[in-house]
Amino acid sequence: xxxxxxxxxxxxxxxxxxxxxxxxxxxxxxxxxxxxxxxxxxxxxxxxxxxxxxxxxxxxxxxxxxxxxxxxxxxxxxxxxxxxxxxxxxxxxxxxxxxxxxxxxxxxxxxxxxxxxxxxxxxxxxxxxxxxxxxxxxxxxxxxxxxxxxxxxxxxxxxxxxxxxxxxxxxxxxxxxxxxxxxxxxxxxxxxxxxxxxxxxxxxxxxxxxxxxxxxxxxxxxxxxxxxxxxxxxxxxxxxxxxxxxxxxxxxxxxxxx
Amino acid sequence: xxxxxxxxxxxxxxxxxxxxxxxxxxxxxxxxxxxxxxxxxxxxxxxxxxxxxxxxxxxxxxxxxx
Numbered sequence: 001x002x003x004x005x006x007x008x009x010x011x012x013x014x015x016x017x018x019x020x021x022x023x024x025x026x027x028x029x030x031x032x033x034x035x036x037x038x039x040x041x042x043x044x045x046x047x048x049x050x051x052x053x054x055x056x057x058x059x060x061x062x063x064x065x066x067x068x069x070x071x072x073x074x075x076x077x078x079x080x081x082x083x084x085x086x087x088x089x090x091x092x093x094x095x096x097x098x099x100x101x102x103x104x105x106x107x108x109x110x111x112x113x114x115x116x117x118x119x120x121x122x123x124x125x126x127x128x129x130x131x132x133x134x135x136x137x138x139x140x141x142x143x144x145x146x147x148x149x150x151x152x153x154x155x156x157x158x159x160x161x162x163x164x165x166x167x168x169x170x171x172x173x174x175x176x177x178x179x180x181x182x183x184x185x186x187x188x189x190x191x192x193x194x195x196x197x198x199x200x201x202x203x204x205x206x207x208x209x210x211x212x213x214x215x216x217x218x219x220x221x222x223x224x225x226x227x228x229x230x231x232x233x234x235x236x237x238x239x240x241x242x243x244x245x246x247x248x249x250x251x252x253x254x255x256x257x258x
Numbered sequence: 259x260x261x262x263x264x265x266x267x268x269x270x271x272x273x274x275x276x277x278x279x280x281x282x283x284x285x286x287x288x289x290x291x292x293x294x295x296x297x298x299x300x301x302x303x304x305x306x307x308x309x310x311x312x313x314x315x316x317x318x319x320x321x322x323x324x
Binding site: 020028041043044046047049087089092184207 | 296
């Protein structure tokens, strides 16, 4: 399989993991390692004074893993730039998952602010991976602004609904000159495999693994699905017939009769 | 002197710099960032950045998230 390249950095794994919603940091770390991922998201929160809780960072920092801080919680481009600077300082990376979703009900990204923030953050030297609507025009604009990838949503965050935006994802994949990472809404390995078969460059999965009965096993299932989907895409899928008539795959010459 | 850390009044008992505050709060070597009046202050400038009473700081650390 071809390696995934983002901003001149090579990745063998095309599965990115989010770190929210796991029952414990230990379970999260096991799932991360089992998934084979090389890209893991991390959020930020305000410290509480005299807080002695387990530092989640210890569980995700591994030599093969690129940290991808997110800007979750910001509502505007201006807040996103501030969050990005805090993230770069705290985590020592200029990679950033830009996410601006002011509406807490649907958590849908604000396209205008996302584009504006991408333009500013690229100028400030960030490697920007924007979470965005599955809007082909917007994705081109983000690419032109210097985004390192585009990360269109399959369905609203945490819904596990699969590729609700399928047709638009196809257009985005066809048009994009930067990697397309399908983010949000992927609820089952089959969804991830479908996205990869369509030609997506990677998938970002969080809830589906974190809330699974066995997150470590589910992480392996997603790893295998992403590999299978990508391998199928590179191998070249057969054309789907428009007709209901069968097309024989075995010789029809009878061998039981003369 | 009293400063405001993450919207809470905090007594800075020794010194008057961000580095003094970080030491008092036992902040780790990595994984935190500090802003003074919504401007990020790089760690290498913590020792030089003096604080005034009622200065407002934001201190963040890593959290789980997708």
